[in-house]
Amino acid sequence: MSAPSPNDRPDELDGTEQPFVSHLIELRDRLVRALIAVGIAFAALFVWPGPSGLYDLLAAPLVAHLPQGTTLIATSVISPFLVPLKITLMAAFLLALPVVLYQAWAFVAPGLYTHEKKLVLPLVISSTILFLVGVAFCYFFVFGQVFKFIQSFAPKSITAAPDIEAYLSFVLTMFIAFGLAFEVPIVIVVLARMGVVPLEKLRAFRSYFIVLAFIIAAIVTPPDVISQLALAIPMCLLYEVGLWAAALFIKHTRAPEAEEDAAR
Template sequence: MPDTPKPDDELAGTEQPFVSHLIELRDRLVRAFIAIGLAFGVLAVFPGPAALYDLLAAPLVAHLPAGSTLIATNVISPFLVPLKITLLAGFFVALPYVLYQVWAFVAPGLYSHEKKLVLPLVISSTLLFFVGVAFCYFFVFGKVFTFIQSFAPKSITAAPDIEAYLSFVMSMFIAFGAAFEVPVVVVVLARMGLVTVAKLREFRGYFIVVAFIIAAVITPPDVVSQLALAIPMCLLYEVGVFAAGYFIRYSKAPEEEPQRPAP
């Protein structure tokens, strides 16, 4: 005999055929791609791919010697690179809606206490990623380019290639955006029971070493960018440890009531 669902099971009777899940997944993916396409179309009209590239290149151009500019070594680079940046910007603009589609797809299969954890994590992970990218653009780029130019010999005229600069920017954005997700990772690990909050506190010293190793590997070989990545990771780890204890209590499953004996 198959097990019958408990009367108080929130998900009882909500099961759907596998094909229905595939159809819903397809529909939500289509909506996400449409949102990205609409954001791309709007940004392509205003401010336009060229203006977006100028905005992205502004931190580097501000630190180049007078008269120096970025160059394009590929024939189609002046067209293709701004287009890629516009698509990237469109994805960033549509990211909250894309994550909402992810949340709407998985939410029906979650209990209420699980939803209390997932929805805040989706929102916080989005905000933290944007904060990491903004921190990289407004603070790190200026410090890194100043540091690099201070070591450049006077006989060298800096003229970076636009494709190389795009690759550099993308890697830095991903590195800092992912690094700022440390609190989310810590909370998820603790909530899943893979590690306790006490163990996370004990691991603090090891994480500092790990953070500096990660910063040395994924950032350019200069002390400014490495410190700019490692120090926020260490601070965010402390935030994650603090938030883990709160989220564990907040998203705890309700205890089952004891069965009353039959009269």
Template sequence: MSDPSQRPEEPTGAEQPFVSHLIELRDRLIRCVIAVGIAFAVLAIYPSPSGLYDLLAAPLVSHLPKGATLIATNPISPFMVPIKVTMLAALMLALPVVLFQIWAFVAPGLYTHEKRLVYPLIITSTVLFFIGVAFCYFFVFGQVFKFIQSFAPKSITAAPDIEAYLSFVLNMFLAFGAAFEVPVVLIILARMGMVTIEKLRAFRSYFIVIAFVIAAVVTPPDVVSQLALAIPMCLLYELGIWGAILFVKHTQAPDADAAGASSSEPPSA
């Protein structure tokens, strides 16, 4: 008969859920990778990596002098840069699936009233990020490149490098996409109880200054792009306050609602 002390240790009850969580995390990461891969394959077929880069470069090319084009200073840039653009576009296209997988992973650990908060925030944050990127592409880029070319000396022929342009575009997309997430940040902070609605209103004037400082740091040194980032941030701050009021009201825990209702009733004689 074998000695029980010599038997291999079996996983405890605390270890088994941890392993199951790791397995679920792995499965959801695989689904995210598959979603990005499918989006990449579709975009590689149409409009193709070169077509995507031409679309990305259109706001700059339209403001270059007649006959001027972008250049590639690295021998492999004409291949690698369009591939990078396609990968980034695939990630953005698959972003709803990625966010849903994240939400599905954390949802079992949330209360019912917390789930009512998370799902709308995922949709709202995705939509706001895309709106910020679209606003940057369709409005800001045209104004910025027009402003820069108006100051360029006639003796200079602009020929931007495609890698430098891609880096500039990514920085601008991230800046505007993140800036448009201001309402979501305010809602989360208010719902977690880290700030109150009154404090958000009192902080309004300080945020205006912060918005213009951020715009001056992350955008090119021109007034157009700085105002195009700072003004929407201030407007979105106001929208975030109203959103925080609604979300805090409609996502209270049941016991908190009951306590609020009981406190509002007059004491019995």
């Protein structure tokens, strides 16, 4: 009896190409839908209030503390055109963020267990809300206090006229810093729930985190006490919120096997 040829042997990868391709197609469709949502939001914001209106809104906290009659300047020829467009695109992404996150959730949800879905969906929603709250806190509270503090130290012989690109860079840095800082509870929940760091160690790390929060605030924010305290204090408070939320998530998102073991 002749030995089977290599062509007659079953292919271990047989049948795996189609599922892989179907996942790629679904990923493409989800990305397209997310981009369409961002595009629709961009078009709506472009019509009203418009790129210039959005930049005026973004610059309002700074303009309010500049000397009367002083405006921002543009040192580049194309800055008056590009900078408002960048602001509009950023605002469109934030406006379409729920749709973008829903598409991400819909893509990964079929591969998750029921107890994992109980963990992921609340984290996606809460992380979005916390990031937006951090941005809003920075815009409505921190900016006003920082610009007031800076202008109080400016000599009367100097007329402040910030460049619009430099202001955009500053705003984006502050928005990202405060948005990520407000994600501290999510980081705590994930570390504790995934078993990377036990909850008891996270509680013991509390005093070290306070020092770390002030160091981060001193590095990220401008060199003024107000903005540093405005970043460090919420981080410390949110760390405590994260410890409480982690205990709650660990209790209510156990796998069925873990619940049976805990009941015995």
